[in-house]
Amino acid sequence: MNVLSAQELDSTGTGTLVLDTNLEEFYLIVDDDVPNAVLAKSSIEINLQSGIRKLTVSSRYNDDYSFELDIPASDTLEYSIFISLYPRYPKTSFYTIQSGRNLRILTDKESVIFIDGREVTSHYSELFLPNGSYELRIDNPDHGSLNSKLKINSLEVKDFIRFNEEPSRHLRPLNIIPGFGQIRKQQHIKAGVFITGVLGLGIAAIRSDALYSDKKETFDTQFEEYLAANTVAEARSLRLEAESTLDEMQRINNTSRALALGTLLVYTYSIFDSFQKPKSGYRGPGNIDPSLVVQSSPVENELYPQLSIRMNF
The missing domain is CATH 2.60.40 (Immunoglobulin-like)
Known part of the structure; x- marks a missing residue:
């Protein structure tokens, strides 16, 4: 049985804990003070500050087991634990403590x-x-x-x-690729936002421009039909259709410009941000x-x- 004293304890306010286990070897951690964990074989007798103490038993093949005990002043407390569960992947601090x-x-x-x-x-x-x-x-x-x-x-x-x-400053010229600089800085979420923003707005702008071209062809056809109208009523009807198409073209053109401007702004900011030093390095x-x-x-x-x-x- 190991007989140990915890560091820097006031002898007038201490008690003794006798802990018995079914483990061959374990570390005893007092109040989450992992660096000062005590290695024991099966059982341990240790002097602790009196009062409520959080104790953790850490062994090779078991999850860390934590519990609280009220350590009596100037007295001895005997306590036993029995651990029978052996998980395949134990969540144990044993190896971390062992590595130091x-x-x-x-x-x-x-x-x-x-x-x-x-x-x-x-x-x-x-x-x-x-x-x-x-x-x-x-x-x-x-x-x-x-x-x-x-x-x-x-x-x-x-x-x-x-x-x-x-690091890798020679790759800086590639920061002109949206999101590349953020990936180099391990800012993957921000990189995803910039890539999605540039691609999304860019594709939307291209589609809007294609829609404008389709409407332009429709307008040209309507205008030719208007010029070839045989009656005043037919000409008036074709003119109204052409004017409606022209209004749609104007709205689509405004949308295309806004999308193109948005794409440019997101792209520019992504390049600017890629050259900025992260706050956390x-x-x-x-x-x-x-x-x-x-x-x-x-x-x-x-x-x-x-x-x-x-x-x-």
């Missing part, structure tokens, strides 16, 4: 990384942070600052790849990370492959 990191940050070499206002390191860092949300700031002497929010989850290692300076390669791992099942006693794809947006 849950966040990797990569940025420009000249940059300095700050988390919640505290300087962490330079352009590359591997960290182990408690679960929660954090304010990330990356300062660069030549390109200013990047600001972003991070949400840390101990179930996975989060990769944060951002650059102040634009340029996303680099590695935002899509496929990996193939082999898991073992303690119940079925067999190995099976697991393909996982992590995408950071």
